[in-house]
Amino acid sequence: MKLWLRLTVTAVMAVSLSGGFGLIYRAAAQARGAAPATAPETVKKAGEVFKNVTTSTLKELPVDDFIAAMGVMSAALGYDCADCHVGAGSDKADFVIDTIPQKKTARRMVEMVASINRTNFAGVQRVTCWTCHHGQEVPTTTIALDNLYATPIMEDADVVLPGVGQASADEILDKYIQAVGGSQRLAGLTSFVATGASLGYGGFGGDAEFTIFAKAPNQRTTVITFKDHPERGDSVWAFDGRYELVGEELDGARLEAQMAFPGQIKQVLSNWRVGLRRAISGRDYNVVQGTGSRGLLATLYFDPESGLLRRMVRYGPSPVGRVPTQIDYTDYRDVGGIKFPFEYQFSWLDGRYTAKLKEIKMNVAIDPAKFGRPVSK
Ligand code: HEC
Numbered sequence: 001m002k003l004w005l006r007l008t009v010t011a012v013m014a015v016s017l018s019g020g021f022g023l024i025y026r027a028a029a030q031a032r033g034a035a036p037a038t039a040p041e042t043v044k045k046a047g048e049v050f051k052n053v054t055t056s057t058l059k060e061l062p063v064d065d066f067i068a069a070m071g072v073m074s075a076a077l078g079y080d081c082a083d084c085h086v087g088a089g090s091d092k093a094d095f096v097i098d099t100i101p102q103k104k105t106a107r108r109m110v111e112m113v114a115s116i117n118r119t120n121f122a123g124v125q126r127v128t129c130w131t132c133h134h135g136q137e138v139p140t141t142t143i144a145l146d147n148l149y150a151t152p153i154m155e156d157a158d159v160v161l162p163g164v165g166q167a168s169a170d171e172i173l174d175k176y177i178q179a180v181g182g183s184q185r186l187a188g189l190t191s192f193v194a195t196g197a198s199l200g201y202g203g204f205g206g207d208a209e210f211t212i213f214a215k216a217p218n219q220r221t222t223v224i225t226f227k228d229h230p231e232r233g234d235s236v237w238a239f240d241g242r243y244e245l246v247g248e249e250l251d252g253a254r255l256e257a258q259m260a261f262p263g264q265i266k267q268v269l270s271n272w273r274v275g276l277r278r279a280i281s282g283r284d285y286n287v288v289q290g291t292g293s294r295g296l297l298a299t300l301y302f303d304p305e306s307g308l309l310r311r312m313v314r315y316g317p318s319p320v321g322r323v324p325t326q327i328d329y330t331d332y333r334d335v336g337g338i339k340f341p342f343e344y345q346f347s348w349l350d351g352r353y354t355a356k357l358k359e360i361k362m363n364v365a366i367d368p369a370k371f372g373r374p375v376s377k
């Protein structure tokens with residue numbers, strides 16, 4: 001597991017200590033304090049914010065999406081930030097200079113990927129860093145004969161193709177709405193506060209208090225607090241959105257907030273399609289995919305018997321490959337006639353954690369400041 005988010009946080013802090021970047025970041029963060037639908041227009045591009053960002057695709061991204069693209073490249077090659085950036089993860093990080101040859105190669109590869117897709121695939125993103133690298137620094141060119149005769153590794157395609165003979169998306173989504181309590185009860189759910197513990201946050205180890213504040217139709221904040229380790233405070237905030245919520249991450253977080261109120265599920269995404277069933281731990285699930293704004297994709301896995309949502313994988317767009325985030329939902333329990341998952345496993349390019357809820361309070365007043373972006377004035 002590559003802990004680049006930790007490095008990112010350290011890096012961002014290190015850069016902000018040395019000036020400039022921190023301020024710009026805060027400006028971006030304040031822009032995201034505006035209504036989500038309008039925020040990104042005011043966000044500066046990576047090419048303007050950073051000193052040495054020149055590739056035709058990456059320079060156009062908002063800063064947060066740019067960092068996410070860095071994560072995609074790292075994951076695709078099995079790299080950490082420090083494999084391309086001198087001192088990344090330390091207080092001597094220098095992201096600007098090009099002394100490591102891999103960084104220069106990566107820049108060339110970013111343009112190559114754009115060009116391959118443009119000239120061969122009508123501009124559709126068919127080829128990404130992962131297509132060739134598959135977690136290796138140098139892609140292999142020839143099949144190893146052992147692999148030829150071994151069971152193939154199954155990798156599910158991120159774009160779901162229509163599967164023949166499946167239930168319709170409407171049927172699957174209706175069954176889900178019914179399974180969690182029915183549209184009438186769900187319409188009565190206007191807010192909730194869920195509390196519990198989170199285990200193994202981003203590889204930091206140790207348990208933390210975990211709280212979700214959610215307000216219909218689309219507000220949701222997750223707070224992870226290490227009571228016994230106040231020095232970890234920064235990573236908590238980083239996860240809480242301070243460094244993440246612009247561009248594709250903002251769209252993704254909004255989707256999660258909307259999904260906290262399942263009665264509206266059919267409206268939050270469009271172009272619903274049903275693929276072939278896919279297995280999670282040996283059990284087959286109905287697979288439904290929807291499209292969100294600005295290239296967001298979300299694949300939902302529903303239990304064919306109970307109708308409940310087992311997994312959501314959301315994909316944000318990036319020029320070097322999609323940015324996946326996966327949430328697994330288990331241990332559904334009834335709270336006032338509505339079924340809530342009491343266990344979440346959250347996985348992203350950089351790590352994963354499990355949160356186990358102890359209690360959910362429905363329809364409680366929540367201080368609006370909880371949803372304000374966690375940026376001090
Ligand atoms: C495979 C090599 C590679 C890896 C791994 C990588 N980067 Fe980069 N990084 C680049 C390249 C190439 C650029 C310049 C991009 C351009 O010119 O558009 C860059 C630029 C940057 C910049 C802008 C610096 C400036 O001011 O010009 C930051 C910040 C950055 N990377 C952060 C990260 C972080 C954080 C990670 C780990 C998540 C990371 N990078 C991982 C190749 C890499």
Ligand code: HEC
Binds near residue numbers: 105127
């Ligand atoms: C069409 C296949 C293909 C794609 C797509 C691709 N690469 Fe590569 N990449 C290669 C090959 C082949 C090599 C090895 C070249 C060599 O050894 O001379 C390589 C080498 C590299 C290296 C140098 C590794 C080393 O130390 O030898 C880096 C860094 C790299 N690629 C980054 C990327 C990034 C980042 C992306 C996505 C933006 C990407 N590549 C997409 C084929 C690809």
